[in-house]
Amino acid sequence: DTAVSQTPKYLVTQMGNDKSIKCEQNLGHDTMYWYKQDSKKFLKIMFSYNNKELIINETVPNRFSPKSPDKAHLNLHINSLELGDSAVYFCASSQGPGSYNSPLHFGNGTRLTVT
Amino acid sequence: KQEVTQIPAALSVPEGENLVLNCSFTDSAIYNLQWFRQDPGKGLTSLLLIQSSQREQTSGRLNASLDKSSGRSTLYIAASQPGDSATYLCAASNQAGTALIFGKGTTLSVSS
Numbered sequence: 001d002t003a004v005s006q007t008p009k010y011l012v013t014q015m016g017n018d019k020s021i022k023c024e025q026n027l028g029h030d031t032m033y034w035y036k037q038d039s040k041k042f043l044k045i046m047f048s049y050n051n052k053e054l055i056i057n058e059t060v061p062n063r064f065s066p067k068s069p070d071k072a073h074l075n076l077h078i079n080s081l082e083l084g085d086s087a088v089y090f091c092a093s094s095q096g097p098g099s100y101n102s103p104l105h106f107g108n109g110t111r112l113t114v115t
Numbered sequence: 116k117q118e119v120t121q122i123p124a125a126l127s128v129p130e131g132e133n134l135v136l137n138c139s140f141t142d143s144a145i146y147n148l149q150w151f152r153q154d155p156g157k158g159l160t161s162l163l164l165i166q167s168s169q170r171e172q173t174s175g176r177l178n179a180s181l182d183k184s185s186g187r188s189t190l191y192i193a194a195s196q197p198g199d200s201a202t203y204l205c206a207a208s209n210q211a212g213t214a215l216i217f218g219k220g221t222t223l224s225v226s227s
Contacts, residue, residue: 004158033214035217040219041202041219041220042217042219043159043204043217044217045214045215045216048213048214050213055213056213056214090158090159092159097212097213097214098146098147098208098209098212098213098214098215099146099208099211099212099213100146100212101146101147101164101166102164103149103161103164104149104151104159104161104206104215105161106151106158106159106160107158108157108158109156109157109158
């Protein structure tokens, strides 16, 4: 009965490969997010979707492409992986965007290592 | 552009102490401010949410305050326990109200 679930938990791959991370929430929330946590533990917003519509795209290379097939899912596809993409990627959801004053619920993260 | 700063970066206290974690933000036009806890290798758990019209929120031994005019929030933890050891992150909404902007966190260690 996990609220926000991400798969896989760990992902090890070589430079130049393409990979995807999946996220699903069963909270009935309208808004989903991808955050990146770098090696210094700094958490930075990448994308936000509200009702399957992209509302934030924060200076992320276009090698990263989010896809939201429905309100409950937000997947992240990464093309031509680079060493600097190594990080922990967190999916999150909330009832609405930040202005709705609803808490964020986070998944447990996907640790991506690019070799 | 919203920026969030947390001080101190790390804090070690003996069990039973009361402590305060500090958070400051640059853009006072926020919708809300949230405090989270992150355990090693885990996701973030929401602790408290303070709406822009509120001054404080309480949950058990935790109390968070918000002073929008000075761009500051504090998280007060009473009677700390070893189980409180974790990284505490503060996040303020961006001006558009579309996402949360996070600080770098304060790593708390409570010794028994």
